[in-house]
Amino acid sequence: MKKGNGSWVFPNQPTILTTGVVGGPFEKNGLLKDDFDFFYNDLWMGQKSYENAHRVLIEDAVQTALQKKKISPQQVQFFLSGDLINQITPSSFAARSIGIPYIGLFGACSTSMEGLALSAMIINGGGADYVVTGAASHNAAVEKQFRYPTEYGSQKPPTAQWTVTGAGYALIGTREQEVNPAPRIISATIGKVLDLGLKDPFNMGGAMAPAAVETITQHLEDLNIEPSYYDLIVTGDLGTIGRNVALELFDQRKIAIDKSMFQDCGLMIYRDGQPVQAGGSGAGCSATVLYGHLLNQMKGGTYKRILVVATGALLSPLTFQQNESIPCIAHAVAIEWI
Amino acid sequence: MKKGNGSWVFPNQPTILTTGVVGGPFEKNGLLKDDFDFFYNDLWMGQKSYENAHRVLIEDAVQTALQKKKISPQQVQFFLSGDLINQITPSSFAARSIGIPYIGLFGACSTSMEGLALSAMIINGGGADYVVTGAASHNAAVEKQFRYPTEYGSQKPPTAQWTVTGAGYALIGTREQEVNPAPRIISATIGKVLDLGLKDPFNMGGAMAPAAVETITQHLEDLNIEPSYYDLIVTGDLGTIGRNVALELFDQRKIAIDKSMFQDCGLMIYRDGQPVQAGGSGAGCSATVLYGHLLNQMKGGTYKRILVVATGALLSPLTFQQNESIPCIAHAVAIEWI
Numbered sequence: 001m002k003k004g005n006g007s008w009v010f011p012n013q014p015t016i017l018t019t020g021v022v023g024g025p026f027e028k029n030g031l032l033k034d035d036f037d038f039f040y041n042d043l044w045m046g047q048k049s050y051e052n053a054h055r056v057l058i059e060d061a062v063q064t065a066l067q068k069k070k071i072s073p074q075q076v077q078f079f080l081s082g083d084l085i086n087q088i089t090p091s092s093f094a095a096r097s098i099g100i101p102y103i104g105l106f107g108a109c110s111t112s113m114e115g116l117a118l119s120a121m122i123i124n125g126g127g128a129d130y131v132v133t134g135a136a137s138h139n140a141a142v143e144k145q146f147r148y149p150t151e152y153g154s155q156k157p158p159t160a161q162w163t164v165t166g167a168g169y170a171l172i173g174t175r176e177q178e179v180n181p182a183p184r185i186i187s188a189t190i191g192k193v194l195d196l197g198l199k200d201p202f203n204m205g206g207a208m209a210p211a212a213v214e215t216i217t218q219h220l221e222d223l224n225i226e227p228s229y230y231d232l233i234v235t236g237d238l239g240t241i242g243r244n245v246a247l248e249l250f251d252q253r254k255i256a257i258d259k260s261m262f263q264d265c266g267l268m269i270y271r272d273g274q275p276v277q278a279g280g281s282g283a284g285c286s287a288t289v290l291y292g293h294l295l296n297q298m299k300g301g302t303y304k305r306i307l308v309v310a311t312g313a314l315l316s317p318l319t320f321q322q323n324e325s326i327p328c329i330a331h332a333v334a335i336e337w338i
Numbered sequence: 339m340k341k342g343n344g345s346w347v348f349p350n351q352p353t354i355l356t357t358g359v360v361g362g363p364f365e366k367n368g369l370l371k372d373d374f375d376f377f378y379n380d381l382w383m384g385q386k387s388y389e390n391a392h393r394v395l396i397e398d399a400v401q402t403a404l405q406k407k408k409i410s411p412q413q414v415q416f417f418l419s420g421d422l423i424n425q426i427t428p429s430s431f432a433a434r435s436i437g438i439p440y441i442g443l444f445g446a447c448s449t450s451m452e453g454l455a456l457s458a459m460i461i462n463g464g465g466a467d468y469v470v471t472g473a474a475s476h477n478a479a480v481e482k483q484f485r486y487p488t489e490y491g492s493q494k495p496p497t498a499q500w501t502v503t504g505a506g507y508a509l510i511g512t513r514e515q516e517v518n519p520a521p522r523i524i525s526a527t528i529g530k531v532l533d534l535g536l537k538d539p540f541n542m543g544g545a546m547a548p549a550a551v552e553t554i555t556q557h558l559e560d561l562n563i564e565p566s567y568y569d570l571i572v573t574g575d576l577g578t579i580g581r582n583v584a585l586e587l588f589d590q591r592k593i594a595i596d597k598s599m600f601q602d603c604g605l606m607i608y609r610d611g612q613p614v615q616a617g618g619s620g621a622g623c624s625a626t627v628l629y630g631h632l633l634n635q636m637k638g639g640t641y642k643r644i645l646v647v648a649t650g651a652l653l654s655p656l657t658f659q660q661n662e663s664i665p666c667i668a669h670a671v672a673i674e675w676i
Contacts, residue, residue, distance in 0.1 A: 001464035006415055006439030008465050049660055077344055078528060085654075086424040088444050092652035096531040096665040101344030103452060103528060104652070104667075106426050106442040114441060118456065125463030126339035127346050190416060190441060193434040314430035314442070316423075322387055327434040329442075 001124070004222025006190045013175040013184040014123035016335070017130075019291035020064030022057050024139065024165030027288070030270045035292035036166070037064045043140045043165060051090060054083065054138035057284070058094035061167035062132055069171055076100045076171070077128035080119055082111035082135055083283050084142050084163075091136070100132060109237055110191070110312030111135040112168065112287035113331040117188035119172045120333070129177075134169030134291065137282030146201070146317055159203035161239045161266060162276035168287030183295055186305075187334045189219035193314065195327040201313075201320050204328075205242025205266070205278055208311040211328035212238060213249040216309055219332045220255070227257045230334070231303040234294065236286025236310045237266030239279030265289035286310040298337040305336045339462070342560025344528045351513040351522040352461035354673070355468075357629035358402030360395050362477065362503030365626070368608045373630035374504070375402045381478045381503060389428060392421065392476035395622070396432035399505035400470055407509055414438045414509070415466035418457055420449035420473055421621050422480050422501075429474070438470060447575055448529070448650030449473040450506065450625040451669040455526035457510045458671070467515075472507030472629065475620030484539070484655055497541035499577045499604060500614035506625030521633055524643075525672045527557035531652065533665040539651075539658050543580025543604070543616055546649040549666035550576060551587040554647055557670045558593070565595045568672070569641040572632065574624025574648045575604030577617030603627035624648040636675040643674045 003009050021036045028039040038060075045053035058081065066073065079098055081091040082105035095102035107114040115133035122128050140150055142163045148154045175184065194214055198207040212235045220227060227233060238246055243264045250257045265286045266279035290308050297303050311330040341347050359374045366377040376398075383391035396419065404411065417436055419429040420443035433440035445452040453471035460466050478488055480501040486492045513522065532552055536545040550573045558565060565571060576584055581602045588595045603624045604617035628646050635641050649668040 002415060002466055051656065051660065077340065082444065084425075086656060087422075087446065087652065087654035089652065089654045089657050092531060092665050092667075093657070093662070095667075096533050099530055101528040101530050102667060103456070104444040106420065106444045108425065118441070121460060121463060121465055125459060125465070127459055127463070128340055190439040192437055192439050193430060195434050314425065314427065316425035316427045318389065318424060319427050319431070322389065324431070327430050329430075329433075329440060 005218055007187060007219060007222035008121060009187045010120050010124040010185055012124045014120040014172055015175050015178050016183040017171045017173045017178055018065050018068040019170045019295060020061035021168045021288050021292035022060045022166060023288060027166055032269050032293045035296050050138055050141035051085060054085060054090035054141045055093045057138060057167040058090055058136045059097055061134060061169040062098055065169050065171045071130060071171060073098055073100050076130040076132050078103055078122060078131045080105055080115040080133040082106050084108060084137055085145060107329060108312030108314055109281055109283050110310040110329050110331050111283045113308055113310035113333045116333045117190060117331055120185040120188060123172055123174055129173060131172045132169055133172060134167060135283040135287040136167035137163050137284035139163045139165045142282055156277060157202050158277050159241050160277045161205060161237060161279050161281035163282035164269060164280045164285040166284035166288040168284060168291035170291050181337055183298055183335045184338050185333060186336050187223055189215055189222060189332040191215040191330045193327045193329050195325050197325045199325050201315060203241060204313040205239035206245050207326040208313055208328040209238055209242040209245035210249060211330040212309050212311045213246050215330040215332050217253060217255060227255060230305045230307045231261060232306040233262050234306060234308055235264045236289060237279060237281040238264045238311060239266045241278050307332055307334050343556055345525060345557060345560035346459060347525045348458050348462040348523055350462045352458040352510055353513050353516050354521040355509045355511045355516055356403050356406040357508045357633060358399035359506045359626050359630035360398045360504060361626060365504055370607050370631045373634050388476055388479035389423060392423060392428035392479045393431045395476060395505040396428055396474045397435055399472060399507040400436055403507050403509045409468060409509060411436055411438050414468040414470050416441055416460060416469045418443055418453040418471040420444050422446060422475055423483060445667060446650030446652055447619055447621050448648040448667050448669050449621045451646055451648035451671045454671045455528060455669055458523040458526060461510055461512055467511060469510045470507055471510060472505060473621040473625040474505035475501050475622035477501045477503045480620055494615060495540050496615050497579050498615045499543060499575060499617050499619035501620035502607060502618045502623040504622035504626040506622060506629035508629050519675055521636055521673045522676050523671060524674050525561055527553055527560060527670040529553040529668040531665045531667050533663050535663045537663050539653060541579060542651040543577035544583050545664045546651055546666040547576055547580040547583035548587060549668040550647050550649045551584050553668040553670050555591060565593060568643045568645045569599060570644040571600050572644060572646055573602045575617060575619040576602045576649060577604045579616050645670055645672050
């Protein structure tokens with residue numbers, strides 16, 4: 001199980017049995033629209049507040065995942081979820097209606113892989129038959145909290161990223177529950193908090209890149225493998241700036257990573273011309289891209305082995321106001337189609 | 339491992355090897371002052387902000403725990419922590435200086451047992467040699483965020499609770515690392531989110547009591563044991579009102595719990611006459627009382643088997659303003675001195 005410094009190898013190969021992926025109007029116009037289960041056409045989603053809409057996204061994604069496999073919430077032992085809203089209330093309020101014993105997580109945009117790594121640990125250790133995990137974000141709820149309500153129309157610099165409206169949740173089970181080839185969780189690396197002193201919340205990709213590189217380096221070292229072991233190493237969400245910083249850092253560390261197999265969820269989800277500046281972000285970005293698009297690509301044979309590295313900026317509006325720098329983290333999970 | 343509906347049994351008996359417990363000036367005047375490692379005499383703790391002071395509490399408690407056992411952070415694989423501050427920044431900023439791979443949690447005041455249960459799961463499954471886990475709160479930082487700055491001197495009703503300034507952290511390891519009798523983690527139950535529609539943030543004990551009773555009932559059922567199996571069932575933090583509600587609910591469910599063995603961390607930590615209304619609360623309350631006082635009591639032979647049930651109110655100031663009710667949760671961990 002334990003490997004090196006913060007890594008786990010899962011000999012029992014916990015398996016992603018099914019997923020639910022729900023998006024908003026902006027994502028419906030994006031590049032990956034065929035990889036979502038469904039979309040809402042507006043950000044209110046029939047609710048009175050954006051926060052309630054955020055909760056609905058989570059409930060929908062979880063229900064969608066369970067329904068595909070005809071599993072009831074009563075058959076699932078644990079629900080691991082988190083989001084960016086203060087006190088992760090969308091996740092906790094969703095847990096109230098879902099009714100599965102609940103483990104609340106906070107890792108900002110790294111939450112998706114924090115939850116998947118822990119879920120794999122639980123399944124691998126015999127702690128559950130089924131676990132549901134995932135992460136979500138809602139553009140208007142998150143922007144309102146971290147920046148300004150979008151209705152203000154305040155301008156953003158080109159280094160800023162666009163918060164994804166979306167929820168990606170997965171039903172994780174044991175290897176035995178899926179005898180056909182399926183996405184198996186092979187290993188994971190939990191990251192350390194890194195902070196190089198950057199303070200600009202409008203350039204979080206740049207701030208998070210060193211954490212991504214650190215976790216990837218640690219993962220390769222702990223498992224004693226080369227980057228080429230994977231068909232794809234995909235970060236979430238460094239955006240344009242962060243991805244370039246990461247590639248430079250790999251160069252400096254003399255780690256040979258083929259640019260074409262080093263991608264970023266925040267750069268995959270939207271179409272050229274959508275006004276997302278440096279790319280997508282938010283806890284729901286890597287969750288929707290992995291549980292929708294990337295697993296579809298694996299199913300289609302494009303990738304056999306991928307390493308998903310979700311990155312999180314662990315700041316708050318208050319720490320920014322208090323002139324603190326931005327602590328960052330990245331968690332990696334290796335998935336193989338076998 | 340898996341038992342019933344949300345419970346784990348740990349055959350490998352992960353062990354609490356040592357703890358670090360740090361408090362503030364108010365706790366220094368409390369009933370359990372001899373069970374803390376040390377205190378700060380003022381809430382600033384040499385920092386420029388209460389949030390930084392909150393972080394320092396966590397760093398101190400972790401360092402104290404590690405030093406007692408002469409373990410370096412490099413020997414510890416994972417740090418599981420959470421608190422009540424938006425985006426749990428005190429925990430994340432502490433993780434930055436501590437340098438151990440970090441798993442951020444949010445369970446409000448239930449975080450202490452969420453972290454201990456997950457740590458036991460990781461150790462039991464062979465996922466680490468050492469894990470550090472715990473929770474913390476800082477009266478002024480938390481009150482400022484959830485209510486009003488204490489300097490305003492705003493009045494509170496008698497049902498309100500007082501946020502503990504304190505951090506309780508524990509070094510968890512394998513059974514083999516401590517051959518002498520020690521606190522072993524035997525089982526745990528992860529709770530579901532319950533919400534009976536209460537909306538008063540000044541009576542959180544009353545809101546949380548049903549969640550505590552639900553988790554305790556589930557735990558007893560999953561493990562097929564009677565309440566008398568334990569020498570003590572201790573909640574954190576129902577306070578006066580919540581404890582009475584819980585006792586009534588046990589009566590209604592015909593679960594025989596001896597009042598004297600059903601205690602509450604929020605009612606243990608302060609002295610009669612301290613103006614804490616219905617008792618202590620905050621993520622640091624159950625963490626400091628367990629990792630200080632209760633383990634000392636176990637060491638002294640007062641208790642051999644205890645069930646610690648940390649309760650959390652998963653609301654936010656925003657959900658209160660939006661007229662939502664308070665979703666609550668409780669997680670239970672069974673510890674035996676063997």
